[in-house]
Each structure stands twice: as C-alpha cells, then as structure tokens.
Amino acid sequence: MRHPANVAVRLVDYRPADFLIDAVALDISLDRTASKVVATLSLRRNPKGAPGAPLSLDGDDLTLVGVKLDGRPLGPQDYTAAPDHLLLEKVPDGPFTLEIETRVDPSANTQLSGLYRSGSAYCTQCEAEGFRRITYFLDRPDVLSVYTTRVEGDKGEAPILLSNGNPVKSGNLPDGRHYAVWRDPFPKPSYLFALVGGDLGALRDSFTTMSGRKIDLAIYVEHGKEARATYAMDALKRSMRWDEEKFGREYDLDVFNIVAVSDFNMGAMENKGLNIFNDKYVLASPETATDGDYAGIEGVIAHEYFHNWTGNRITCRDWFQLCLKEGLTVFRDQEFSADMRSRAVERIGDVRGLRLAQFPEDGGPLAHPVRPEVYHEINNFYTATVYEKGAEIVRMLRTLIGDETFRRGMDIYFERFDGTAATVEDYLSCFAEASGRDLSHFALWYSQAGTPILSTEGAYDPQAKTFSLTLKQHTPPTPGQSEKKPLVVPVAFALFGENGEKLELASPDARADELARGLIELTDAERKITFAGVASRPVVSALRGFSAPVRLEPAPESADLEKLLACDDDPFNRWQAAQSLALRAIFARVDAAKKGAQTPQAPGFIGALRTILAGADADPAFAAQALSLPSEIDLAREAGHDVDPDVLFSARYGLREEIGRALGADAEPIYRRLSDAGPYSPDAASAGRRMLKALALDLVAAGDPEKGSALARSQFAAAGNMTDRLGALTLLALLGGEAREAAFAAFYEQYKGDxxxxxxxxxxxATIPEPATTKRVVDLMRHPDFSLTNPNRVRSLIGAFSNANLTGFHALDGSGYDLLTRIVLELDPKNPQLAARLLSALRSWRTLEPRRRGLIEERLRHIAAQGNLSPDTKDIATRALS
Incomplete structure (x- = not known):
C-alpha cells in the first residue's frame, strides 16, 4: 500500500516480507487507454515473516478485473480490493499461485510512473514504487523474483516489443497484433521491471566479454535519430570493458538494450538488460550537443550500466539503503569518467556539483543522513546527499584502506551478496574483512547528517625548527540531530617550503604510514601534530584532492593561497586556491558596499590569474576551471546567512569587469588562436580547448563589452558546433540588447524542430540575470513549444529559473516565488514527483535576508495548506517549514 502523506516510514521498523514471490509471469496486452495486465505470482510464506499473516499487496490507482487462487476464480467475498491495495485474509500455508488481472490507462498516466505513453511509445518507470501502478504486488526491494514477460501489441503501432532479460520467442497474432516473450533468469525486485513497445529505430552493435561471450547491443530511438546515438553506443562499450578491467565484472545476459524516451522524470533507469533513458542522455551530434552534453551522456550511460552489478545483481534491502546502490555507482561512474577524461578536471567538476547541490541540502531544512532513518515519501530521497555524498563516502573508504584493499573488499562484496538485497552493514563488513580494520566509527558517515567543518591552525617555532598543525572538526546541528559526534575524516595534506618545494615529513605524533601517504586520519574533535626539521614557516596544503566532503574554514591567508596556486602539485588544491582568492575578493567588495566604502581592488589575485592564463596551453581545461569565478550560488552558500542575491551579483560582476580590464588583452590572442581548432571532436583534450576559448571570450567581453559582443556575434554566426554556438549565445544573453534578441530568434529558427x-x-x-526575466519566463510558458506535460521542458524553463537565476528568481517583489508556487500547484495533481523537485529550489530559504525569507515562508505555508496536495509535495513543503 502506498504510504499516505505525513505517515512516517522508519528504518527501525523494517520487517521482512511475510511472503516471497519466487516467479512472476506477466502477460501484458498493450492498448492506449485500456492495457490488460495478467500477473501470475508463485508465492510462498517467508520463514522470516509473521506466521499466519494475511497476504497484503500494494497497488496505486489500479482497476481490478479478477483474481484466481491456484486457478480457482475468487469472488469479492474472498478478498478486499481498492485502487491502492489487495488483501487476502486466507491463503494456503504451502506454495500457491495467484493470478491477478488489472486494467491500466497508459495515456492518462501523467505521473510517468508505472506504464505510460511517451510520444507514440509505451514505456514503464517502476523505481521506486511504480510497479504497483501496473499490478498488485509486494512492491518492495527485498522481494526478488524471476520474471517471464509476454508483451502483446498492435504490429503497426508497436513493432518493437521489449522487456527485461533475454528474448525467448515471438510471433504474429490475429487482427494485426503480435507478441514477444522475454525471460530474465536473475531474480530482481519489482522496481527493476521494464517494458517498452513502439515504432522505433535502432542502432545495433555487439560486445565480446572477457570470457569470449558475444553480447548483442541495441539503442532504440526515434526514427531518423539513430546516428545521434553513436556516441552513446561507444560509451556503453567502453563502460563494459572498463568494468571488466577495474572490477572484474562481466555482463551476464545475451542482450543489452537501451531505449531513449522524451518524457521521463529522471535521467535514466537501470532496469535489468533494458535501460530506459531520458533522450537527453543518449542523443548527440556536434550540431546539437555541447561538450557538456557529451560528457553527461558518457557518465550516465556508464552509471546505468554499472548498476548491473551495484544495484541489480546486488540490490538494496529497503529504500533506506538507497545509497548502497546509488552512492556506490556514482563513485564508479566518476572513476570511469576520470579514466576517460582528465582526472583532475573530473574531480573539480564532481566537487563543484557536490557543493552546488549537496552542501545547501546539508545546511537547510531538508538535511538528512546518507542513509535516512525516516521518510514520508521515498521519491523525495533521490537526493544529492544519497548520490553525491554517498559517492564521497565510498571514496573516503578507498582513501583510508588503499586501492588494492578496496578492490579486495569489492570482490568479497560481489561474491558474498550476489543475488541478494543487502544493507550498508553488509557492504562495510566486506571492507572490514579485507582491511582488518574496525569500520564502526567510519559508519557514522552514513547515519549523521550535515557537512562537517574542518579547521587547520599552524604554529611555527623558528628556534626549535618545528611546525605544529592543529586539526579540528565539528558538525553543525541539522533537523532531528542537534548533537553531533566526531567523524573519521581522512585529511590528505602536504607542506611546502618558502621556495615552493614539498617538504619531507617527520613527526612523533603521526604514524609512519600517515606520513608516507600524506594522510592524517582525524578521528577526534581535535588532533595536533608537530613536524620536526622544518627550516622555515611552511604553507599547508590541506584536504588535497578533496579527500573528505567537509568545509575547510577559514581559508588560508591570501599570500599562502597565492603560493599554493603557484607551486602545489595537487591540481584540486591549486584550483581551490584560485576559488578561495576569488571568494575573498568578492566578499571584500560586498563588505565595502555595505559600509559605503571605496571598492577594493585585487591586484594579487589578478596577478595570479595572469600567470595561469600565460601557461594555459599546458592544460587548457584546468586553466579554464581555475580562471572561472565562483558562481552566485557558490557565493550564497559561502555567505551562509542574510544573503542578498543582488549584492552578491553586483560584487561578482564588478570583479569580473576588473579582471576583464586587466586580462582581456592577454585573453584575446588565446581566443583567436583557439578559434582555428579544426573539425569538432568530443574528446577531452578538444573539449578543454573549447572551454578555455569560451573563458577567453568572456574575459575579453568583461573588459570591453563592445568588442566581446562583436566577437560573440561572429562566433555565433560561423560556429560549426553547438558548444561554440551556445557559448556565444550565452555571452550575448548576458550582454543584452538587440544583438541578444536577434541571436535568440535566429537560434530558434534554426533548431525549432529539435x-x-x-x-x-x-x-x-530563464537564467538571464535581469529583473525582466520573470516576465520573460511567463511569456515563454505561452510559447507553442512549451508544455507542462514534458519534464525536460519544465526543468529547462522553470527549473533553470528557480535554481540557477539567483537574482531573477529572488526578485524583491516576490514575482519569482509566485510563479513557482503557481507551477507547483498546477503540476502537483498531474506529476507530483516533478512538482516536489521544483519546490526543492526553496530548500535554502532560511539563509536569505529577512524580507525574502518572509516572502518564501508565506508561499510555503500556502502550498502546505492545500487540502489535496500529493504526498511528494506535502513532504517537501512540510520539511522546508520545519
């Protein structure tokens, strides 16, 4: 039964299912408004369940046609049925079969959960609780079954019929219909079920596994778009090979299919052998996709494929263990992308994403542990905390025990828990065995919410030639957790001398292996380490590679940051030094504006940037990252409280102009040189050069808007790829004026069919930082190409406006909040998952200055007071106000 709003589901209340379902035979006859579903379940009592318990099956908006028990039709007196449950008080004690026939309406299913139509195709989405919208079932991840699925459809409407596993047989039927039978030999939970029926084109290929088995591969897309799936197919094959080489994991079925659909609430879904994707993570060509799109496709294809083992072959026992599949698989796809591209740039990008989405989540009313202890609506826990912070915990574990031991632990995990529904404790036990370490303290990362704050304090004694480094940690309170315990924090570090040389380390306060690895394990609230034989005051490079998901406060002195930017051999900390210097310069402008003082200049910072720009050819992608200013969202996060988006925008924009005036002349030759790059290629090196080119153009425009506009207009007109065209349009959007509107109009005319x-x-x-943008968004909602029924379109307009346009969305007149409120309430009855995720844009509302806080609180209370609100949206509104 679907849990109603405000009814808490708690980890401590977990109980095994009273019944097990060993086999599921599905017979699904597709029809646009009345699809027939016959589910035959082979059940038996679970020895771990409650003796004599009735059989209670979950449903959601179902129409029951009939029920048979061991082939005998049951009457209404034999069961209790409602759209959300089916209850049989009396069932045999021995094994029995239950046949359930239901009717579902795919065309009316605007929730995009269960069986629905996307364009002209039928498809499913069953995670987390969508299977119960197809048939009555024990819809929980710890009930694993072997599925055989027969799909029937009209041959003209749906010549392609797909489901999980391997194809068994197919054939024609009377009246122009046909069928296909699929069997998945690996037990799986119901959330991994998938079905697709439609008229689709296919890109086909094959892959030979490390044991010599040939796997047939196919990516199904709209007809005419097959060529745009070429990069996705290449990414899939590289993912399959990488998983064999890095983790020893070979693919286990005879076929692997991907289907791209245009209506999807998520990015993609890892259903066993039949991945269903949002088409934005499949389709790409140089003319239509940016470098970021190519990287996103590569990462998401890998992520869903890697789930075959970390999520499918080993699933999660309950939804509280969601991080066990998602956090672990994010770590794996990040490592894949790092191997495919630049490891340093990948790490910077991953951390930027973590700080952008997860740190604000940890610091607001929606904060929750990586493994929550309670939820009201599971759809709302597919969060950055579960995914990105979950991945950081896996990374910390590898850092602590080392690469080889980590691999041994993974091997134990795959061997021991294959075919089961596991827990975080099961997972950690494998690494405890492999390493010989007690990981009970480390496990606190899974149960304690919040972002720890790490501080470092150094003291140099010139007489004794010693340097003492004191590390401290504390975690601020979060909802439901006022008291925090010290965590295990791996702090990767190095010391640099006055000439920029890395110092050899000697200390009686640290273990030899800590010094050798450059890794301090902070396990208490405070730890002091004294280093001997230090000739002069060193500069500390702490948290190298972002070795733990913590905030480092305060940042080192500016002089130390400039030295790290020049000499640190850790690319992440070089980038972090540039970011910290930029933050310092921007907040100096903020403070001056508040005091009415003269705007401070940043010659030291700009000098450091000039050095980076001069050496940018050595690593263009890194240089572009290091030269980029923190975003306004970064600034809001770092400001922490009483945030005024307009003041932050003004300070950032002012520093951008100062940098542009100083470096624009140096950037222009780089821009012109990189403009002659030759044919487009999506490889990492080429993408890095385009990234630097875009940065150089922005520097030119910041210092001389007229020249920048001219260069951008020329680039827009002559661009041979979407990265350059959209980059030019992005700059023109910022600069404004007639050139912007003309470029938007030309862009639409060129791509209005895509x-x-x-x-x-x-x-x-939606992200133009101007007061008039709210009206622009409202007008765009009336555009013929806008539709509230397509999640991608809603996210592209409303989601971008509310999440990425700090000044526009947070306009002081409250117009942005009014717009979001209206859209959330309009969407909620149709697609509550989408509505709830849009509402999450208000998660950090308490960090804003008082007037904006009051405006948002008023809207949140209005939303929460609606009597017919979905559990999804009610949960977000209630927790945001708590």
Missing part, C-alpha cells in the same frame, strides 16, 4: 536543443534555448533565457 526538442533537446530547444530545451537549451528555454533554459538560457
């Missing part, structure tokens, strides 16, 4: 490219067009307009 939905994914139009998403970029909508999104870019």
């Amino acid at each position: 939905a994914l490219v139009l998403d970029k067009w909508f999104s870019l307009q």
